[in-house]
Amino acid sequence: MDLNIKKNKLPKHVAIIMDGNGRWAQKKGYTRIYGHNKGVKSVQKIVEEALSLDIPYLTLYAFSIDNWNRPKKEIETLMNLLINSLKREFEKLIKNNIRLNTIGNIKTLPKKVQDEIMRVSKKTKKNTKMVLTIALSYGAREEIENVIKNIAMEVKNNTISIENVDHSIINKHLYTQNLPDVDLLIRTSGEQRISNFLLWQIAYAELYFTDVYWPDFGKKDFYKALFNYQKRERRFGKTSGQINF
Numbered sequence: 001m002d003l004n005i006k007k008n009k010l011p012k013h014v015a016i017i018m019d020g021n022g023r024w025a026q027k028k029g030y031t032r033i034y035g036h037n038k039g040v041k042s043v044q045k046i047v048e049e050a051l052s053l054d055i056p057y058l059t060l061y062a063f064s065i066d067n068w069n070r071p072k073k074e075i076e077t078l079m080n081l082l083i084n085s086l087k088r089e090f091e092k093l094i095k096n097n098i099r100l101n102t103i104g105n106i107k108t109l110p111k112k113v114q115d116e117i118m119r120v121s122k123k124t125k126k127n128t129k130m131v132l133t134i135a136l137s138y139g140a141r142e143e144i145e146n147v148i149k150n151i152a153m154e155v156k157n158n159t160i161s162i163e164n165v166d167h168s169i170i171n172k173h174l175y176t177q178n179l180p181d182v183d184l185l186i187r188t189s190g191e192q193r194i195s196n197f198l199l200w201q202i203a204y205a206e207l208y209f210t211d212v213y214w215p216d217f218g219k220k221d222f223y224k225a226l227f228n229y230q231k232r233e234r235r236f237g238k239t240s241g242q243i244n245f
Helices: 021-027 032-052 065-069 072-095 111-124 140-156 167-173 219-230 240-244
Strands: 013-017 057-064 098-103 130-138 184-187 206-209
Touching: 021 032, 032 057, 032 072, 032 130, 032 219, 057 065, 057 072, 065 072, 065 130, 072 098, 072 111, 098 111, 130 140, 140 167, 184 219, 206 219
Parallel strands: 013 057, 013 184, 057 130, 098 130, 184 206
Antiparallel strands: none
16 A cells, blocks of 8 residues: 655654553454564554665554553563564564564563573664564553652762753653654544653654554554654644744
């Protein structure tokens, strides 16, 4: 499907709230676990599409800090899916020059998950075509709380003066310190909320919501989101006249 995507107007950083695996499965009479398995296939497809379009930063919300409240069996399945996916996709990451990055409170994950993340991250750290960031045990409010505490401690220890605390200093203390701000945030499944995801980093992001559940989200849906993004005027507080001058 040709939606006239303009390569020179693509977002640099796309973030996705991959929502709807469980509901997709239940509507079809399957278990939620089956839905999560199908969701992995969509991850593979969208990573490939983003790579083919030379989008350098892709961030996926895989497991929120609130997801720890889900049934134990589902959490165990998600952790095993993550490990298996990292092992299965490792060679593709190397071949396609993709660097794996993770954000969130990684220390709360099972040790076997931490070990696999560390292994793949270390092996891919010199890759340069795309940074694929997976948000795990992540919560934006918790991230910002930690930033405040760390900066306060540095001010207390006279490492930094309070007068010098600005956007740049805050950015350096975020999980995403090496990533640019998000240009386009996509959420699937029909829900229209942010769900504690990258609250600081999406300050000027374009938001795109679709009714498509994540397991059904494919190339056509991704292109629709990108096409919608390209039709928007990003003013960053300026007027249209200033932007088009």
